[in-house]
Amino acid sequence: MDKALQASTPPPSHESAFGACRTAVRAGDWHAGLAAFAAAVDKGEAPDPTASVYRAIARIRSEDDPTAGIAELDADQLRAADVRLDWRRLVISPLTRSKASNAAVAALQLALDAWPDSLDDRRLLASILGRLGRWDEAIAHADAAETHSPGDTSLHAARILLRLQAGLIDDAAHIASDTIELVVDDNESAHVWLMALTRGGQKATSARAAARLDPSLFRNERVAAGVVQSLLGDDRFDAAIAAGERALQGGFDGAALRSQLGQAYLARGARDDRAVSALEHFEQGVLLAPDDVRLASLHGKCLLGVGRYVDAIAPLQHACELAPNLDHPRAMLARAYRHSGRYKEAAETLLKLVKVQPERSRWQRLAIAALSQAGRDDEAGSLYDAYLRKRADALPDSFADALSQLEEKIDGAPVPRARLDWAWSLREDSPAMDRTAWERAACWGYLVDHLLLEWLECREDKAEEAMAVLGDLDEAERFLEPIRSQNKGFLIATAHVGPMYAGLMALELLGIPSRWLASMPSVARASYASALISTADQTETQVAKQCLRALDAGLAVCLAIDGAPSPSAPRITFEGQEITYSSFAARTAHRLGMPSIFYVPRWKNGKVVPTLAMLPEPRRGEDVEDYALRWQSTYLSLLREQLSGSPENLRLSGGLWRHVRRADRSKNDFRAHQ
Template identity: 55%
Template sequence: MDDTAIESRLPPAGADAQSAAVRLREIIGQIRAAAHPERDMAALEPALRQAEDGWRDVRRLLVSPFIREGRFEPAIAALGVLIAVYPSRVEERRLLASLYGRTQQWSKAIAEADAAAGIEPGNAVLHAARIQLRVQAGRGAEAADLARNTLAVAQSEPGEAYSWMTAFMRNGDVAEAAGIAAALDPDKLPNERVATTAVRALLEDGRSGAAIRLGDAALRAGHDGAALRSVLGRAHLRRGTEEDRKVHALAHFDAGLQAAPDDVRLLTLYGETLLRAGRYKESVAPLARAIELAPELEQTRVLYARALRYTLQYEAAADQLMTLVEKSPDKPLWQRAAIGALSQAGRKEEAEALFTRYIATRSVKLPDTFQEALARMEERLDTAPIPQARLDWAWSLRGDTSIDRATWERRARWGHMVDHLLFDWLECREERAEEAMQLLGELDTGERFFAPLLAAGRGVVVATAHVGPMYAGLMALELLGIPSRWLATAPSIAQTSYSAALISTADQTEAQVAKACMRAINSGYVLCLAVDGAANPAAPRTTFEGQEVTYSAFASHLAYRLGVPSVFYAPRWENGHVAYTLEMLPAANPGEDAQAHSQRWQKAYFERLREHLASEPENLRLSGGIWRHVTSADRSAQQ
C-alpha cells in the first residue's frame, strides 16, 4: 500500500474521531432506510475512510442485517466498499465470495476467494473455500487441480480435509481422496463431516475394510450421525460377509434412522438389507415410508413390491409394479416384473395383455433376420453393461494366459450379448426360431448321454449355472424331443412354444416350485436347475474362488431324496456352434446321509464349474447367478 493510500485511511483525532463515527452511523442508517440501498451506497466509502475501525459498524449494522433479511445485493455492495477501504482484510473477501456463491455468481465468487487466499496463502480455510466454490460451480477438473496443488495445506489442517476429498471424488479421482483419508489419524478425527467423507472416499476406492475401521474409530470418538451410519453400513455390505449383511449393516442403518427417521436413502438401504436378510415383514415399513416420501424412486418401489410379494400381499405387489409400468410404459424390466406379479395375484387377463405389449416393445428393436441381429450385436459389443468387477474376476480364472486382455474382453462381451440375443429371439421371433437353431452343434452326443439315464422311467436332475449360451439348452432339448422342465424366471403367462417346459419362479411360491419339480422328476422328465440362481432375495450364498455366490442345495437334496441321477451341464461355444458339457455328479453312497452327500455333490459341482470358467471367454456369460454378487477385491492393504 503506498503512502497516499495510508494517509487516506488515517482517522481523525479526538472530537473529530467521534464525529466521524457518528457520521458513519448516520450514513449506515440512511442506507438501511432507503428503498434501494445500493443507490445510496456511494456515500459510505468517504464516511468509512474517516472513521476509526469503521469496518466493525459496517459489518454489524449494515452487512449482517441485510444478510439476515436475505437481501444479498445490498450486502454485496456494502462488502465491496469495505474491501475497497480495507483491501488487506480477508474476512470481508471470504464473506463476499460466499454471497456471490449463494447468488450463483460463480466467477466473482471464485475471484474473491482466490484474492483472500492470496493475502493469507497458508490459510487452509481460505483454500477450502476456493475448492468448494469451484465444485459448486461445476468446475470439477479445476477444483481437483487446485486440491492437488494445495495438498500440503490440507495435510496441515485435517479439519478442512473435507473440501479436498470432495473435489477429488467429484472429479472421479477417488484414489487421491482415499489417500487423504488413509493419512488421517483415526484417533484424532476432527469432526463428523470429515470422518464421513473419509469413510466414503475409502469405500469408493474399494477399501471397505479400511472404511469400516475408520468409521468405527469415528463412532468411538463421538462423531455419530445419519450420514456416517449410512456410508458405514454400505461399507459392511460391500465387504459382504454374512455377519456384515445380516448384523452390522442393519445395525448402522437402524442407528442412522434414529437420527434421521425420514432419510429416504437410509430407509431404502434399511428396507433392502432387511429384505435380503430374509426379514420380509420388517422390510415392508421402511420401504413403504421411502416410497411415501419419494414416490419417483423406481428401484425403491421395486424393492417394496418384492417385500409385499414375500409377505404374501400379491395384489398390493402387482399394484406397485403396475405403477412403474404406467410411469415408464416402454421399460421391459418393469413390464416383466409386473407380468409375474399380476399372474401371482390372479389377474390373468391383465398379465396376458401386458405380456403382449412386452413382446412388442422388444420385438421392435430386433431386425428381421437372426444373421442381421448377430451383425448388429457385433457392432455394439462395447456397450455390453458388464461391471468391471466381473470382468476382473473372470480374467483371474482364465486358463489360457497367452491371450491379451483386450481380445479376451471383447470375446467375453460377445458371449454375454449373444446369449441375451438368443433369449430375445426365442421370445420375440418364435416364428423364426429355426434361424437361431443354426447355431446348435451336433446333438447326438446329448441324446446318447441321456438315453440310459431315462431308461429307468425316472427323471434326471440337471444342474447348470449362468454360464455360456444358457438359452440354447431349451432349443436343443426341444429338437431332441427329450421331455424336460426348466426352472426359470419367465412368468407362466409366457406364450411361446417352450413355455410349457418352464417351471416359473416369477409367479409361484417356493413351495409350489418345489412340488412342480418333484412332479417333473417322478414323471420321468429331465429337470434343469441353475444352482447358482434364485428369485428369493434372501437366497443362501457360499464362497467360491474368493467370491460370495448364490448357491442352492435344492438340486442335490432332490437327487438324494428321490434317488435319481444328477448331471452337471454347461453349454459352451465350439467352432462357432453350441456344444454341451455333460458330466455325472456324485450319487449317494450306501448308508450316506443327505448332508454328507450334499457336501460331496457341491464340491464336484464347483470343480466342474471352475473348469468351465477357465475355458474360452465366450463361455462366461457374465450376468446373473454366480456373477450377481461379484465385487472387486478389497484394496485396504494398498497405500
C-alpha cells in the same frame, strides 16, 4: 451578564450537531437517528462523511429497500468516517442474517472497495455470491482472498467447494491435489478435499490422502464420513471399516458416517457384515436422520437382503415418500411386498414404475409377474404382449443380422468391472489372447445369450433361425440315452454360464420331455412356455412342488443351482467370492434316488455344443447331508472348469455373478488403520 456568558460559550460544534444521530444509530434507534440528522441540517449544519454514513445506515435498517441507502455511499466516505466495525455490525451482519442476499452483496462490495484487505468480508461475499449462483464472481473473490493468505486452509476449502458447486469438477480436483498437504495436520475441512478428488476421478489419490488422516485426530464427523467414503470408493473396505469404527470410538457420530460405514460393510460382503454390522449402522443412521432418503433406502435394502421382508416395507415406503421420483427404492419396495405375500401392493408399485419409465423393460417384466401373482392375468397378458411387441420392433429381421450387430455393442455392454476381474483371475493361461481381446470376447458372450432370449421370446415364428447356432447333438444323445432308458425323471443341474438359453432349444431337438426353471412370467404364450416353471410369479414352495410333480411324471427338470429366487437366497464361498447356491437338486436326488447330470452349453468353433457330466448318485445308507456336500463338491468342480475356459462362455450375468464383489485393496499400497 447574559451577553458575557454567551460570548464565553463556544458555538455548537459539528460533532455536537450530528453526534445525536450517530449515538442513536449505534444504539439501534434508526428513526431517532434520522430525526437527529434532519434537525442538524435544519440548523444549517453541513454533514461530513461520518454523519452521512450513519444516516445511510439508519435508512438501510429502517426502509423496505436497503439497497437505496447503500447506493448513497461510496468507498471514500466509508474510509473517511472510519466505520469499518460499525459497517460490519450494523449493516453486513444483519443483512446476512436476514438473508437479504442482494443487499448484503452490495454492502460487502462497498466495504471491500473501502478496505480491500478484509479477508472476512471477501470470504463472506464469496459465500453469498455462491448461494446466489453467481459462481464466477464468488470464485474470483475466494481466489483473491487466498492470495492474501495462501496458507489458510479454510480459504482453499472455499475455493474447492465453490468450484464443486459450480460444476467445475476438474478445477476443484486440481486445487485439491495441489494443496492436499494442508489437510494432513489441519483436517477440519478435509472432507472437501476428499470429495473433490473422488468426484474428479482421482479415487486412488483421495484414498491415499484419507489413509494419512489419523482417526484419533479427526476434527468432526464430516471428516470421518469423508475418510470412510474415500477409502470405500477405492475398494479399501477393511481400511474404511477400521477408520469408521475408530471414529465412532472417538466420539464422532452422525448420519453420514453411519451411512458410509454401513455401505463399507455391505461392500466387504461377509454374512455377518450384511446381517449384523451394516444393518446396525443403517438403523442408527435412520435414528439420527429419519428423513434421509439414502439411509432409508439402504436400511430397507439391508433388511431385504437378510430376509426380513415385512420389516423392510416401512423404511422403503418412507424412502418412496421422501423421493417419489427415485425408481430403485420403489422397486425394492415391490420386492418386499411380493416376498411378504402382499401381491396386490407389489403389482401397483411396479405399475407406477412402468408408467413413469415405460422405456425400462426390467420394470415391465417385473410388473407382468406381479400382476400374474396378484391374480390379474388379463392385465398381465396385455402388458406382456405390448412388452414383446416393443422388443420385437427393436430386433433385426433375421437372427444372422442380429448376431452380426453384436460386435458394435460390445463396448457398451453393461458388465460390472468386478465380474470381469474375478473371471480373469479364474481363467487358464492363454498367451494368444491379451486382456483387451479376452474382455471383448467375454462381453460378446454376455450379449449373445441375451440375444437368444430376445429372439426366442419375440421372434417365435423364426425360432429355427436361432437353432442354427446349435452344433452336433449326437454325443449328447448318446450320453443321455442310458438315463432316458430308465423311464423316470432325472435332474439337470446347470449354472449361469455359457449360452444358457440355447439349452432349451437343444433339449427340444433331442426330444427330451423337460421342465425348466426360468424367470419368464407364467403368462408367456410362446410354444415353449409350457415347458417352463416360472420363478417370477410363484413362491419357492410352489416352484418346488411343480418340480417334484414333473419328476414324478418322468420328466427331466433343469434348474440353475446358482439361481437366486429371493433376495436372501443362501450363499456359499466359491473361489474367494460368495455365490448363491441351492441344495434343492442334491436333496431331491437323494430323496427320490434318481440320477442327476451337470449340463452347460458352450461355444465351440462358432456353434453351441453341450457339456455333460454325471453328478454323484446316493450311496446305500448315505446321510442326506453327507451326500449333499459330496454332490456340491462335484458340481463346483465342474463349474470351476467351465469358468476357466473360453471367455465367450462366461455369460457374466445372473446367478453366481450377482454377488461378485470387488477385491479389497486396503493392503495394496498403504497400511489399513488398526
